[in-house]
Amino acid sequence: METLQPDDPRELGTYRLLRRLGAGGMGRVYLARSPGGRTVAVKVVRQDLAADADFRRRFEHEVEIARAVSGRYTAPVVDADPSAALPWLATSYVLGPDLTDVVEAHGALPERTVRALGAGLAAALQEIHAAGLIHRDLKPSNVLLAADGPRVIDFGIARAVDGNRMTQTGVVVGSPGYMPPEQALGHDVGTPGDVFSLGAVLTFAATGHNAFGDDAASHAAMLYQIVHGEPDLTDVPQSLLGLIRACLLKDPTQRPAPAELVTALAPGGTATVLTDWLPSAVASTIATHAAGILDLEAPDVPEAPDVPEAPGVPEMPKTPSFGPPPVMADGTASSTGTPTPAPQPQGYGYPPAPGYGTPPGGTPAPGYGTPGYGSPLPDGTVHLGRPASASAQAPSRRRFLGLTAGVAGVAVVGGGGAWWLSRRGNAGTESTGANGKGGSTEPAAENFTTPPAGVAPQPLWHKSVAEDSISTNVPLLTHDGLLLISGDPLVAYDVKTGKARWSKKGICRPGAQLLFHDGKLFLSDGEYDGVLVARDVATGEEVWRSRLGKELTVVDTIAIDDKNVYVTVTDYSDSKSATDYRTAVAAISHSTGKKVWLQRRDWGTKDYDVQGTVSGNYLVYADSSYNLTVRSTATGEQLWTKKVGDDWSWQPTVAAGLVFLPGEKLTAVDADTGATRWTLSPNGRRGFVNPTVIDDVLYTSDYDDGVWAVHVKTGKRIWLCEDPGADEAPETFLRAGTTLYGASGPLDGGGIVALNAKTAKARWMYDDNKESGEPWQVALEGNRLLVTHGFEIYALPAV
Numbered sequence: 001m002e003t004l005q006p007d008d009p010r011e012l013g014t015y016r017l018l019r020r021l022g023a024g025g026m027g028r029v030y031l032a033r034s035p036g037g038r039t040v041a042v043k044v045v046r047q048d049l050a051a052d053a054d055f056r057r058r059f060e061h062e063v064e065i066a067r068a069v070s071g072r073y074t075a076p077v078v079d080a081d082p083s084a085a086l087p088w089l090a091t092s093y094v095l096g097p098d099l100t101d102v103v104e105a106h107g108a109l110p111e112r113t114v115r116a117l118g119a120g121l122a123a124a125l126q127e128i129h130a131a132g133l134i135h136r137d138l139k140p141s142n143v144l145l146a147a148d149g150p151r152v153i154d155f156g157i158a159r160a161v162d163g164n165r166m167t168q169t170g171v172v173v174g175s176p177g178y179m180p181p182e183q184a185l186g187h188d189v190g191t192p193g194d195v196f197s198l199g200a201v202l203t204f205a206a207t208g209h210n211a212f213g214d215d216a217a218s219h220a221a222m223l224y225q226i227v228h229g230e231p232d233l234t235d236v237p238q239s240l241l242g243l244i245r246a247c248l249l250k251d252p253t254q255r256p257a258p259a260e261l262v263t264a265l266a267p268g269g270t271a272t273v274l275t276d277w278l279p280s281a282v283a284s285t286i287a288t289h290a291a292g293i294l295d296l297e298a299p300d301v302p303e304a305p306d307v308p309e310a311p312g313v314p315e316m317p318k319t320p321s322f323g324p325p326p327v328m329a330d331g332t333a334s335s336t337g338t339p340t341p342a343p344q345p346q347g348y349g350y351p352p353a354p355g356y357g358t359p360p361g362g363t364p365a366p367g368y369g370t371p372g373y374g375s376p377l378p379d380g381t382v383h384l385g386r387p388a389s390a391s392a393q394a395p396s397r398r399r400f401l402g403l404t405a406g407v408a409g410v411a412v413v414g415g416g417g418a419w420w421l422s423r424r425g426n427a428g429t430e431s432t433g434a435n436g437k438g439g440s441t442e443p444a445a446e447n448f449t450t451p452p453a454g455v456a457p458q459p460l461w462h463k464s465v466a467e468d469s470i471s472t473n474v475p476l477l478t479h480d481g482l483l484l485i486s487g488d489p490l491v492a493y494d495v496k497t498g499k500a501r502w503s504k505k506g507i508c509r510p511g512a513q514l515l516f517h518d519g520k521l522f523l524s525d526g527e528y529d530g531v532l533v534a535r536d537v538a539t540g541e542e543v544w545r546s547r548l549g550k551e552l553t554v555v556d557t558i559a560i561d562d563k564n565v566y567v568t569v570t571d572y573s574d575s576k577s578a579t580d581y582r583t584a585v586a587a588i589s590h591s592t593g594k595k596v597w598l599q600r601r602d603w604g605t606k607d608y609d610v611q612g613t614v615s616g617n618y619l620v621y622a623d624s625s626y627n628l629t630v631r632s633t634a635t636g637e638q639l640w641t642k643k644v645g646d647d648w649s650w651q652p653t654v655a656a657g658l659v660f661l662p663g664e665k666l667t668a669v670d671a672d673t674g675a676t677r678w679t680l681s682p683n684g685r686r687g688f689v690n691p692t693v694i695d696d697v698l699y700t701s702d703y704d705d706g707v708w709a710v711h712v713k714t715g716k717r718i719w720l721c722e723d724p725g726a727d728e729a730p731e732t733f734l735r736a737g738t739t740l741y742g743a744s745g746p747l748d749g750g751g752i753v754a755l756n757a758k759t760a761k762a763r764w765m766y767d768d769n770k771e772s773g774e775p776w777q778v779a780l781e782g783n784r785l786l787v788t789h790g791f792e793i794y795a796l797p798a799v
Contacts, residue, residue, distance in 0.1 A: 004030075012088045013081050015042055032090065036725025036753075036762030039093040040078060044086050059087050070722060071127030071684040072704055073120045073270075075144070075153040078723055092723075094151045096286060099140035099205060106282055108208040111237040116277035117143075117150055118202050118240070119270045122261035124152040125198065127684050129191045129258065136189060138197035139178040140204050147286060149274040176222040177210045181250050184223045192252035195261070199247025200231070207235040211248065448783060448797035456754075456764035460784065460795040461498035467791050468510075475732070476779035476786055477514040477521075479537055483779070483786045484521065485793070486514050492540060495781045495795060502540040507533070515560040517590050522565050524556045532557070532567060532588055546593035548586060551575075558585070558612040558621055561633065565590050566619055568610050571600060585619070587636060599636035601629075615654035618671045622652055630659065630671055640674040655693035656712050662688045666700060666708075668715055678715035692733040697757075699740065701729035707742065707755065724753045725765035734780055736798050739763065741785060743776035752778055752787055752796070768792055 002020040004010070008030070010017055015032040022029050027046040033039055049055045060082035066089070070076045079090040099117075103109070109117070121143065128135055135142075137154065144151045180196035183189045203211040211231035213222045231248045233241060243264055249255050256264075266273045278286070448457070470487030477484045482501060483493040490508035492501045508514075508523055515522040521537045525545070530553030534543040548554060551572040558566040564587040571582040587596040612621025619631045622644060629641040644661060653660045658668040658677055664687040666680040682688065686703035691710075693699075697718065698710040707729055709718040724730065728750035730742020740757040744750025751767035772790030779786045785796040 009044070009086065012042060012044065012084065012086070013079065013090075015040065015079070015090060017042065027086075031093075034078070034090075034723065034725070034762075035764075036723055037765045037767075038078075038723050038725060040090045041093055042088050042090045044088045047086065050086055056082060056087060059089075063089055065131070065133055068131035069128050069133060070131075071124065072686055073124035073149060073151055074127055075151045076722070091153065094144045094146055094153070096144045096146035096151070099143040099145060099150075099201065102145055102282055102285075103140065103205065103208055105285065106279065108235065109205050109282075110279060111206070111239060112273070113277055113279060113282075114202055114206045114237070114240060115265050116270075116273040117145075117205055118198070118243075119262055119266035119273050120150040121152060121198055121201065122258040122265065123270050124150070125191070125194050125258040126262065128152070128194070130684065134189060134191060135194050135197070136183070137175055137178075138194055138201060139175045140201055143201060145278065145282070145286070147278070147283065149270070149277070176219040177212050177226075179223075179226065180252065181227045182252060184226050190252060191258075192255045195247050195255045195258065196249075196252070198258075198261070199244045199255075202240070202244050202247070203231065203233060203236060206237060206240060206244075207233075209235075448799045456766045457797045457799055460797060462795075463493075463498050463793040465791050465793065470788070470791060471511045472774040472777070472788065472790055474511060474513055474777075476777050476788060477516055478779045478781035478786055479516055481781065482537065483781065483793075484514055484537070485788060486512050490523075490540065492537070493793070495784050495786060498793070498795060501538075504540045507535070507540075513557050515557050515565060517560055517562070517565075520590060522557060522560065522590060524554050524567060530554050530570070532565060532593070534590065534593060544593045546588050546595070548588075548595055548598070552584070552586075552598070554586075555583075556610065558610060559614040559619065560590065561614045563590070564588060564596055564633070566612070566614060566633075569598065571598075585621075585631065585636060587633070597636040599631065599638065602641070611651045613652050613654055615671075616657075618654055618659075620652040620654050620659055620671070622650065628652065628659070628661070630674070639672060642674055650690045653691045653693055653698075655698075656696065658712065660691045660693070660698060662690055662700065664688075666691065666698075666710065666715070668712075680710060680715045680717065689729070689731050694733065694735045699733045699742075701731060701742070705729035707740075707753075707760070709757070709760065719760040721755055721760040721762065723762060724755060725762040726750050726753050726767070731775070732778065734778060736780055736783075739798070741778055741780070741798070743778040743787070746773055746775045750776060751789075752776060752785065766796060768794070 004017060004020060008017065008020065008028075012032070014035045017030045017032045019031040020028060021031055021041060026049065027044045030042045030044065031039065032042045045055075045059065049059075063077065063080040063082050066077045067080075075092045075094050077089060077091050081088055097105075121138075125135070125138075135152065138152065142152060142154045144153060178197045178200045180189065180193040183193055200211050203209075209232070210222075211233065212225040212229065227250075231245075233244060236244055243256070243261065246254070246256050247261075262270065465487075469489070470485045474486040478495065481495050483495050484490065485493075486508055488508055488510065489503045489505040491503045493499065494501050507525075509525070512523055516537060519537055520534045520543055521540075523533050523535065525531045525533050529545075530547070532546040532554045534545070535541060536543055546554070548569065553570040553572070555568045555570055558568060560566070567586050567588060569584040569586050571584045573582075575581040582600050584598050584600045586598040588594065589596055609624035610621050612619065614620070614633060617633055618639075619633050619636075620629070622628050626643050626645060627641050628644045630639045631637060632639060645663060650662055654671060657671050659671050661667040661669065665682070666688045668677045668679070669675060670677055680688075682702050682704075685706060688708070689701045689703065691698050691700040693712055696712045698712050699707065700710065701707050701724075704722075705724070705726070705728060707721040707724045709720075710716065711718060724742065726744050728744040728747045730750075730753055731745045733740060733742045735741070735757055738757050740755045742753045742755070744753070751765050753765045754763040755761065756763060766787075768789055770789060770792060772792070774790035777788045780798060783798050785798045787794040787796060
């Protein structure tokens with residue numbers, strides 16, 4: 001990796017170039033960052049080729065067909081501009097070395113790793129061929145090894161299967177030693193050509209040498225051997241010998257199809273062989289390399305005088321960063337030297353409004369108040385150089401993980417700048433949360449200006465609370481200017497200032513769900529007295545408590561509607577011992593605290609881990625025995641129950657008379673009968689995560705970190721955002737006006753993302769750069785987003 005040179009562009013489209021990754025026959029490859037904070041690799045065409053009209057047409061076609069490839073085992077094209085002065089192509093960035101480097105460093109790979117590699121690469125070819133493409137240059141340097149499986153990269157020379165735009169007569173495109181004999185002879189190449197290349201790649205992985213000659217052999221000798229000779233399969237494990245030999249057959253019609261290879265190598269599916277698939281030495285090398293990348297500091301920036309506020313909305317200077325080694329292979333060569341600073345452009349910053357970015361009292365919050373590069377100073381100016389004092393030096397790269405694939409706490413997606421509180425402008429006031437929760441249609445007293453694309457808001461206030469004092473995986477509750485977070489003590493925070501309005505110890509057991517209606521907060525006290533307690537949300541004082549009976553104990557709350565609170569119950573009325581009991585579900589009037597109905601659950605369903613929701617006439621809940629159950633809210637009668645597989649840790653979503661189930665496919669079932677109404681396939685991507693319905697649109701994410709919008713009634717996809725801006729896609733959603741906000745799960749690299757709900761374009765991503773291992777939660781109150789990440793609490797402007 002090399003620093004940018006004076007003749008290198010600094011931006012292409014919306015992408016900011018950070019470093020050179022290498023150069024090849026088509027042009028240079030750069031490390032870059034998208035407006036959503038995602039690190040990408042950008043291939044930029046040479047000037048002489050850019051001046052060639054025929055080349056531009058071919059390049060535009062290559063971009064068009066390459067965009068169609070998207071799947072778990074490929075690094076897809078995410079953006080391109082074939083008509084730019086310097087045409088360019090951006091691909092998804094993968095943190096992992098290529099197969100060539102791994103074999104050179106560690107030697108031949110063990111049989112189980114080669115088997116898993118072959119299954120992943122065959123699955124990648126399925127994805128590529130399904131899009132109507134042929135890779136035509138599958139080789140070790142175009143295969144990246146990541147912890148969760150291989151990735152195939154570089155579709156720069158792919159051609160459509162129909163062959164309308166094949167290479168010019170007499171020109172052989174490909175890599176000697178890995179191209180099929182038909183390609184070496186200049187004949188048409190079909191999908192079996194990629195299978196031949198796969199066989200050669202697996203031979204290299206299993207033996208450490210090329211099947212058709214070593215590096216010292218001339219290209220002509222390799223091509224002759226491919227066309228006329230036999231592959232050298234010495235040292236290929238016996239269990240893989242027949243399969244690899246079949247891939248390397250001279251006759252394309254005799255080679256196996258990729259689907260057959262997947263079945264042969266991974267009968268139980270690719271996931272079964274890609275679990276812990278790398279040798280420990282390779283995995284350790286990748287982990288060490290990744291840690292080193294995360295620990296890299298942003299380069300020093302030449303000192304510049306403080307710049308006063310300029311009129312209009314100028315752009316802040318962008319903070320450079322480093323990334324992993326090259327992920328695109330076009331004959332590129334990477335530098336492994338120590339990174340050096342790149343020259344940076346100068347710019348202006350935004351002056352802060354009074355009190356913005358600091359907690360109540362004006363004391364800077366940790367990580368937010370230290371004047372540093374791009375930070376506001378007390379006199380309203382913005383410092384553009386690095387602080388001189390040691391204490392003000394930038395924190396470690398590991399701490400500022402958000403700069404790799406997200407947003408620094410005081411910085412922004414793509415390095416643009418923080419957006420300050422203002423009395424100008426107007427944010428949207430329409431707000432809706434999942435199942436009607438977490439939102440308010442009343443605007444806050446202040447408004448916030450809408451930031452430029454890619455600019456994330458800075459916290460209005462921030463609090464750190466004691467560990468274990470809040471339940472990090474329980475949804476937040478907001479009402480009338482208050483934020484309540486499940487935990488002990490239970491605290492109601494003022495959303496404007498972050499100050500505690502009231503605090504009560506011993507009233508909220510760990511993990512208790514908070515439900516609200518008509519000025520009252522409802523909590524189960526099952527761990528202590530087995531009652532349901534109603535409290536005044538404004539003061540925290542008890543209003544009433546409901547005891548169902550001497551032999552009936554309230555365990556937990558499930559959901560709430562306009563009439564009742566629904567709870568799980570332990571029923572000892574027919575028990576003969578302390579362990580012989582039934583479980584039940586009950587409805588309790590939240591106006592009187594009296595029981596409306598109680599229905600016993602089926603024998604054997606003694607689990608108390610229940611997550612549910614209510615919608616109209618339906619009470620729907622899933623339990624840890626893998627059951628999904630629907631009951632009538634009027635009587636509690638069980639309408640139906642069914643098994644839902646071995647993953648239940650999701651809250652059911654109900655809308656339009658349908659219950660939506662995540663999994664390998666997104667499924668909608670009839671709430672009255674349980675019959676399937678529609679299913680949605682992820683189209684080569686991995687399965688779906690918790691869905692959320694907002695105004696007849698279902699939002700969900702997939703395990704490849706994409707976000708989907710789906711028609712509730714038809715199951716038709718409205719849009720798919722493949723790059724929401726975070727390494728980990730959101731798992732919960734809410735919407736305000738035309739902006740969709742999402743909160744990521746517990747993995748590192750997540751955060752709060754903002755998408756345009758109509759166009760699916762990423763607007764910004766906020767990350768506090770704290771590796772807490774806890775999920776993000778988000779709620780909306782007026783024009784403020786209330787956010788938790790582990791034991792950190794933030795208020796952000798909803799812009």
